[in-house]
Amino acid sequence: MVDWTGLQNELRIWQVEGLSLPLWWRDDDAVSMTAALDRMTARATQLNMPVHIAVIPKHADQTLVDAVADTQKLVPLVHGWAHENHATAERKKSEFGEPRQGQLEEIGAALGQMRNLFSTALAEVFVPPWNRIDPALVPQLSALGYRALSTFTPRATRTPSDGLVQINTHIDPIDWRGGGGLRSPEDQLSNLTEHLRDRREGRADAAEPLGMLTHHLVQDDATWAFTHECLLRLLDAGATPLNLRDVIQDLP
Template sequence: MNTGAIWQALIDRLDQMQEAGQSADFWLRDDDAVEPTAALHRLLELTDRFSVPLTLAVIPAHTDARLERCLAGRRDIGVAVHGWSHENHAPAGEKRQELGGHRPSGTVSEELRTGYARLRALFPTSFVPLLVPPWNRIDAEVVAGLGAIGFRALSVFGPEASGKAAALIRPGLQIINTHVDVIDWRGSRGCRDHAQIVRDVLARLEQVAKGGGSVGILTHHLVHDENVWAFLSKLFEITATHPASRWRKVSDLIGR
């Protein structure tokens, strides 16, 4: 199936949902924000053009008032806590992880508490009580203490109904994951094939139709190539105005 045909398949599926009286909520999570950059400004301009709300997962240890000034007055921006310093504490040979079981859980929790307070103070109008673990990995013992810090939601990658995600569920803590990643991390580290990304969107729409939830799109503005920007522009063009799709602030999804 060529790229044009796969985009048409997305339009057709949304048309079918509209005819059935159904709709899907989309949300956009972009990781690793620290400071204003050309790439961040490009992302802000693109989302603003299509009125797509944006959730920025910000690294607390490395950000400052420059990012706050950059985001000031933007009502469709949410700021989530992206760990503390995005530092790997796993030993060589293991998958990278900052919020794992390699350190005392109290140490990890105290870092998260500091990061939560720092971002809430820096971004008082856009802060959301959402934790985005670096590399989408977090130890269950750390999850158990998130509510006491003030977190109301956790976002990793993959279907919320999977066994891996189910293991993270705690009373009062909502799981709001991303489901479609645009980056080919294990290959070119550029944009994945557009047709394959759209297939992932279509697969997630089927899951939503059967079991509810949202379609979470995951991006990393600092490593986007031109193909990523082209993909996002086309995706927003189709979905931002279609009656069967709605781009939502993550704050609207928390507690829903």
């Protein structure tokens, strides 16, 4: 049994103090309509909150375009270009984490492709694969047409460059280091509770939307069960679900 007591106690303090907790959901690696994507869309409908699908532009197909058109619950974001690892052997995986020729052209082409596919359904948010990006690229994103950048862990600043807002994710239920499956719920809830306390006490940016990160193609039943329960408890405690597309002109 998962013990939610610590998180519930912290959320109760948020309610008593009348604090606002914006909440968003990002899911990575979408390319086509699959049974897994359909199941995730059903969960989003049950929770009555949108899920922002980070789409790989080079490989996205018409079935995904049609799926987005059929529901208001799927909000496309730009997930790199081809989701290919260009890191050197001794470095962690990344597509845009190290200097190489043609990066800006790929990032620009990615946005153009996504606009062609999804039109006004798109939120112009760049999600670098593996959540890694060369800091030298960040100041170039707004000139290419991006409004926001999203990686993982609490943001250090709201605006990492002129015209660009950073909105990260903070909860990832998958045990990547352990080969997949559900990461220790106790560790996750301890980290989440500590992060919420840091926000409440001024040690972290309380205005940044709290982000859930999922990967619909690889999540097992236990991981989905935890994800759903976590989102549900946050929503029941007063968290406000956020659609980045709706606030793209004035991101928090």
